Amino acid sequence: MIVDKKNDATGVLLRNGHIVLPDKTYVGDLRIRDGVIAETGQLEPEEGERTLDCSGCYVLPGGIETHTHLQLESMGTVTADDFETGTRAALYGGTTTVLDFATQFHGESMAEGLARWHKKAENNCYIDYGFHMALTEWNADLKSEMASIVEGGISSFKIYMAYKNNMMLQEDEIYDALSETKRLGATVGFHCENGLLIDVLVKEAKARGNTSPWYHQWTRPPVFEEEAITRLETVNALLHADHYVVHLSTADGLDAILKARSSGIDVIAETCPQYLLLDNTRYGTEMSEDFEAAKYIMSPPLRDKSHQEPLWDGLACGDIQFVGTDHCS
Structure with a gap:
């Protein structure tokens, strides 16, 4: 450090x-x-x-950043902030602890992914840091490895319900993973979007030549977040395992969380500053090809401004428990 x-x-x-x-x-x-x-x-x-x-x-106390992707290899590139620049910026803003997502890539163990992240962070951080463990696939070897990862100090994992053929897990795999984390006393954060339908809409948009930043939001509509949360809670109703929803972006998704809680499911929710402060007008129009609009590509995408007030209200009354940035630039 x-x-x-x-x-x-x-x-x-x-x-x-x-x-x-x-x-x-x-x-x-x-x-x-x-x-x-x-x-x-x-x-x-x-x-x-x-x-x-x-x-x-x-x-006031230093902030705890719950959700970053520093120095993450993705789509043939690496996110701009590494642990040195990212933690320096965090400290400048009053954040004194960062929880980053160490990632297990296809074909490797969680231990290999975790060791790589420790190497990235070691002697490069201005503040305290810790790791979640993000999974990009699920199999018997990873399940058997979970206990040693938890024993090593990692108590939270991440599962994606989006990014077909890259990171997405299906309901049977989610059930198996939650069964194991419940046994181990760990928790899981879920990226909740309908990855199968996103894949369909992306292919349709590309086939029609609809590739400007404006179309990004239409391949990932709010109902896909709501549906994925409902599907997740249907699985977890069988287990009642500790878990949470990351980067909640819609009023629809919050409604799904509240409905699950009303049926006795204990689910934690995180939202992000971008969903509280920015809206989909940043994507311009169908014809906007300039890079300024592309700067706001993220998943889930920015939403219509009407979603902001319910998210703020949810944060104020405790329906949403914490805010993380999902910093991945």
Whole structure:
């Protein structure tokens, strides 16, 4: 881990900041001693203590980024941010822990994928980091390996219900995987889209020459997220295994989650800033071929603005439990 070798033995006093606590926010001071918050309140500097004026600033715990894809090999390229640039940017924004998706690619073990991710991150991070384990296939060898991965400290896996012939798992495989994670006390995050129908619509769009960024959203409509969540919860109703839905993007999907909860299924939900703040107007029109529109290609795609208010409301009332970026640029 990249660290600052400077040692403030006498501590640091952050003065006049907006101190954010679980139950209130107030203007005050916060003392750090030996790397630990020692006290908060209206404090006076101690002899030799370094002080920082935080007037106008919020003083709150470092953020935990739950969903990144740093230095990920995909579609013949690698995502732009590696662990050095990605964690540096995270720290600049107040995030002090990143949970990245180590990925098992076709034909390799999870241990091989995990070792590769450890090598990428080692001595290249400005902040704390951890890993989920993403699966791109399912077989008996991977199932038998899960226990050793959990024993090694990885408690969360990822399964894709999209990307046919690349990462997508079917319901029988999902059932088998959830059975094993339940036995091991682990959890699984699910990318919920109907991969089979996406594949059909993509082929149709390409055959018609509809390849501008605008068409991306129409190959992945909101109902595909809702259907996949409903299908996932149908499987999990047989098991009641710990799991969550990643990057929830639609009001329809949230409705499916609430329906599952009303039937006694405990499902956690994550959404992302892009679905709370951006909408599908970023894709331009059918004729938009400029790269500016292509910058917003992501899966799930940006949605109509009407989905934003239900997602914000879900986040405010606790129906959506956390926000991760799905940073994969």
